[in-house]
Amino acid sequence: MMADLDGILSRCGLKISFTEEKGRCFIATRNFSPGEVIISQEPYAAVVNPQDGLRCDGCFKSTNLKKCSTCRMVWYCGISCQVIPMTDNNNYELVESLMAHMSEIGEQKLVLYAQMANLVSLILPSLELNLKEIAQNFSKLACNAHTICDSELRPMGTGLYPVISIINHSCLPNSVLVFEEKVAVVRAVDFILKDTEVTISYIETAASTETRQKALKEQYLFTCKCPRCIKLGHIEDIQETATLEGYRCKDMKCDGFLLTNPAENTYICQQCGLLRDQNEIKKLKSEAEQVSNKASVSLSSGHYYEASILYKTLEQLQLELFHCFSTSLLQTRESLLKILMELQDWRGALTCCRSTITVYERVYPPIHPLLGLQYYCCGKLEWFLGEIMEALKSLTKAADILRITHGSSTPFMKELLGKLEEARAEAAYKLRPNQCD
8 A cells, every 4th residue: 555655656756754743744755846736636535514505515516416316415416426436445544544643632522522433333233333443533534634625715525635634734834735626736835845845734824823833732633843833932923923913002103013011011012112001902802802792693693784884893993902913803804805795895895805915915925825815806806896907916916826826727717817818908908009090
């Protein structure tokens, strides 16, 4: 099995290595350029998330769907997707070799996995099942499964990719994992030199080191020691935390970050030295939390206009409370953007989208799919509102990033590149010299 895998990896320009700290990892055996496909894999097993919309259970497409005539529960786009393919034995052995981390799991999760294993045995009474092995498999799934997303990073389902799972995490990765329908594709986002480890990110990286470490420990049961995380407690890490998750200077014209001044029960701006009372912060924070809760309830109830008013109120409170690069403020604006688009308030949506761009540029590296997608959203709104030159700039930036993260051949990218060509043609038409009769 390993010989077969080694042969496949060799053709991809990869080899498996082992480290005491990380276990298995992929090492590049040649140089990779940004945008180059490193490896791709069909899932060993995958399932559609029904709450994310109807999709074919076979290929994850959302067109020409028909309900299964036997179970009346799942959907397929054609007969070929109803045939369950035989699973490669090599893949099964790779699944067996995945880490379960049973010794590191808390009691609550252990009990949950045991209950789930018992449920499986009740559903399949005719099979002789090893409950301990089933519980371990649930743990493997939790630690190794990937959320399958569409080209705009909207969740579609969950899949297990035993070869892709060998790739380790970094909060400053040199590769990105995207999906083409349900095929996992890993592309380089930086120049990767021979003998360098290939890494992807398992989590949202726009967060402080402490927040990232907490997420990784809870979900994947390890402590990250990537170049970003080893700076925990250093001055640049403290500054990043205060910027992304801290409070703003009381002087609205100052973009400094605050650190606590315990002796005086205040925060002190590290740029201008202005003090800000902690009680004032607590009062504003409490008010913002109350508005946030009301806004969430309103949104979940489908009351979009009411939700838009509440999120705009929350945005103003957070502008007074948080640093301008705050991830909390960013999340509020992302929610508001979706609401305004539901309300077809295109001008308001564009204003909101533009307000997120500077934060995206600050919290993500230059080549990141989320940054590219935000440029694309901005460009589409600008195009729709007739701001052709601005749309051309945004769509160009989107294409420059997404060509690297998504390739150029998918329907999504062909649509983006088509819009870009339209914008170029329209801009050229507008800029042409006036012709006299």
